[in-house]
Amino acid sequence: MQHLQWFPGHMTAAMRMMRENLKSVDGVMMVLDARAPESSVNVKLNNLFADKRVLYVLNKADLVDKKDVARSVARFEEKGLSAIAVSATDKHTVDMLYDKIFALLKDKLEKNKEKGVFKPVRFMVAGIPNTGKSTIINALTGGKKAATGNKAGVTKGKQWVRIRELELLDTPGTMPPAFESQTAARHLAYIGSMNDANIDFNDLAYEFINEIKVKYPKLLTERYGTEDVTASALEIMNGICEKRGFLLRGGEYDYERCSKAVIDDFRKGRTGKIFLD
Ligand SMILES: Nc1nc2c(ncn2[C@@H]2O[C@H](COP(=O)(O)OP(=O)(O)O)[C@@H](O)[C@H]2O)c(=O)[nH]1
Ligand SMILES: [Mg+2]
Structure with missing residues (x-):
């Protein structure tokens, strides 16, 4: 990560x-x-x-x-x-x-x-x-x-x-010079308080799904049709790619698009009411 x-x-x-x-x-x-x-x-x-x-x-x-x-x-x-x-x-x-x-x-x-x-x-x-x-x-x-x-x-x-x-x-928003916890830092990245240009969205969405499948499994099923919420985050992402048609030319999964969609859905409240801390 x-x-x-x-x-x-x-x-x-x-x-x-x-x-x-x-x-x-x-x-x-x-x-x-x-x-x-x-x-x-x-x-x-x-x-x-x-x-x-x-x-x-x-x-x-x-x-x-x-x-x-x-x-x-x-x-x-x-x-x-x-x-x-x-x-x-x-x-x-x-x-x-x-x-x-x-x-x-x-x-x-x-x-x-x-x-x-x-x-x-x-x-x-x-x-x-x-x-x-x-x-x-x-x-x-x-x-x-x-x-x-x-x-x-x-x-x-x-x-x-x-x-x-x-x-x-x-006043302009400010961050602490260093984060005491990377979990907290990730939560800030999910909510769009970090600079998106510096973020590896693949990593971020993977971690997000890992949190959500435990805390809000139902929301994953409702939003993305995830059938098995006990599957790995990667398998869940594969499922989302298939359902949404996030595929590259050769038919490989387009994780980049999938990751951005997952994070954007959360930010706009489309995934549902999610409390992170
Ligand atoms: N859903 C929702 N969005 C909000 C709320 N308050 C602000 N926003 C949105 O959050 C974004 C950031 O707002 P902004 O005032 O620029 O944040 P600042 O950087 O803290 O000054 C904007 O897109 C706002 O429309 C709120 O209470 N609910
Ligand atoms: Mg402002």
């Missing part, structure tokens, strides 16, 4: 930008992917924000079973952390997010009020690439103010956006 690591120079620059702006923010929204809420925590960012109030936002909750979402939020709360699950594509959950931000700063805001100080609340929106940071900002502000896209590295430089009494700083 390919060793996954991704820490280009622009992430060092983004970390520096975040560090420089920390003093001017009241809190941080750490945007995670609800399909992999533990794997999508960037430990380096946690260290950077150690003295800040942090709200963990488990986004893309629409792609996960409600029970898994609730359990994930509870896990964060058990550790004494503030967490909320949202779907940036659902207006209602985004309103809840707005309230949650103000609740997190309630005491600070009351103190300011007593002193007669009025200033907007400033939050930095951070996390690994592709978790929906910019989409959340757009949903909160009701506009297309932050650039979005379903791949890593769409947000460049820094961007402040204002909504009512809230100012949000969008």
